[in-house]
Amino acid sequence: MTLPQNHWSREEVDEIRSRLLEGFDERNRSLPWREEPTPYRILVSEVMSQQTRLETVIPYYLRWLERFPDFSTLARASQEEVLSSWQGLGYYSRARNLHEAAREVEARYDGELPQEPEALRSLPGVGPYTAGAVASIAFGVVIPAVDGNVRRVLARLLDDPSPTPARLRDWAGLLVDPARPGDFNQALMELGSSVCTPRSPECGSCPLAKFCAGRARGRQEELPRPRRRPSPPHLHEAVAVVTARGTGGLLRVLLRRRPPSGGLLAGMWECPGVELESSERVAVESAVSHLVTRFVAEGWMGEAQGDPRDPMVLTTVDHSFSHRKMSYHPRLVRMPGPVPTSLEGGEDPTDRGTGTALRWVAEREMAELPIPVAQRKILDAAMARLRPEDC
DNA sequence: CACACGTGGCC
DNA sequence: TGGCCAAGTGT
16 A cells, blocks of 8 residues: 555645645635534534535525524424424434534533544544544644545545545545645535546546546546445335314324434334335235224224224325335325314323324424425325315 | 435436 | 435444
């Protein structure tokens, strides 16, 4: 392995830095967290940006800052508020970790984010990349920040198809400008996202082309080597969209909260569902029927008598997660109701510490609850189906 | 090291 | 439609 100091001379390292920073200054991209950077805002922006495009992050960031302007506000918020604000961004453990990090900052650091990379690293949701990014951007600590963009740029500069994390850290650490570490790190990332792109990199306009070993061999397009992933499994789920009228004829939907820690979509609300062995129509009908029978037996309809009307078939919703492909097979089940007043908005009497809970949610409350994208689609379709009629 | 963990955009 | 990828982290 080539040692960092043997690859480029001192003068060449200086030139790489100045070329990169020059382009960064000229472009001078305007981003909300660059307006009035504070450690809190930089941390929020970096966590939101994990595995997520900046254009997607910006509106979430702006809303987040209005709702949780500082560590103290975030630390005092409920998990439900936090997840609601994160709803649609994905990787919801980031929100739970950021929430917990804010509480640690309040409790252990007197409300001030620590500057030391190791201290940052110990906060939940802060790994090597985020610690480096926050330390360098918010505090001027001379430390690299290696994300996917930087990895690709370095793989090409060094002509290394599979650079190890240690090698990437060493090279990025050699290059980082001691005078402007935060700007340098961002410049390297922006080069990767705008010029040194995964496909069809624009080497002609790259300020570092003359230093690029991959380019010299004409194989920049093959660097770094992509990891092959097996295609994720395709699963099926029967979904019961159970509705009833409550006080004043207000429409309510029976929703379930997923266990609040660990696992897919932790703490998010959804329509009750059952994983299916087969996607056959009868399997769906049977599963939904079982669910409804159970809800009635558990008293969710209170003293109400009568059977639900025949379930209505809603359009199947296909949704790809990062590691599985789901087909949701929803049925709209209208209960005779009314929802007993004692159950409206109340706690789940059948929650025996499983972490899951059921609740009759008014249509209006759904906007406040953290509900994943696929479930939103199901609920929207169900509400649209109900609206034209009087049920 | 491998895998879980969301969503949206692009081709 | 399907595969790839994005300012990664936790286990």
